[in-house]
Amino acid sequence: MKFLNKKAFSLIELVVSMTIFFLMVMVSYVPYNFYMNKLKVKTTIKEISQILYETRNMAVNWISDWTNKSIWLWIDLWVNDNVLKLYSYPFSFTWSQIINQETPDIKLIKTYSLTKWMGIKKIAWKDNILFYFDAITWNWKYFFWDSSWIRNDINLDEIEINFSYKNALETSPLFWKLKYFTKTNIVDY
Secondary structure, eight states, rough: OOOOOOOOOOOHHHHHHHHHHHHHHHHHHHHHHHHHHHHHHHHHHHHHHHHHHHHHHHHHHHHHTTTTEEEEEEETTOOOOEEEEEEEEEETTGGOOSSSOOSSEEEEEEEEOSTTTTTEEEEEEEEEEEEEEEEOOOOOEEEETTTTTOEEEESSSSSEEEEEEEEEOOTTTTEEEEEETTTTTEEEE
């Protein structure tokens, strides 16, 4: 009986080649996943920078209902570490009238949510901060509330905002520090 000369893979060759293929896929997945997570961190840097610039620019330029509106940006890590809220309030308000909640005079304009799995860890070593930008005069002030909800002023030339991907450690490339220079409205990262 003649044997046909067929060219085909044996079962062992097939298993070996599939194993090599899956090992290559697994090895390439880890760098790709890390690259994508690092890209989320860089995107968050740009988002926070843009929000800070937008907050100040809205206070300087925004006119609504024939009256100027001052703007503040509220970040509260006690409530949610990846949500930033923009509020407007009448220009006639003084710094002593600033509170961290919505009232009939104080309106929520926008709510920003950072990229999924990103979270702000600390802002100027505090758990909450209010960036206050006054319309027309372009004055600014920064406040935080302590655990007994007493308002305190922050007088710093720079405010550091620490954030990370999935609670990464400070030594990780997925942890980042962004510096906001209060007098010049410049963000450095």
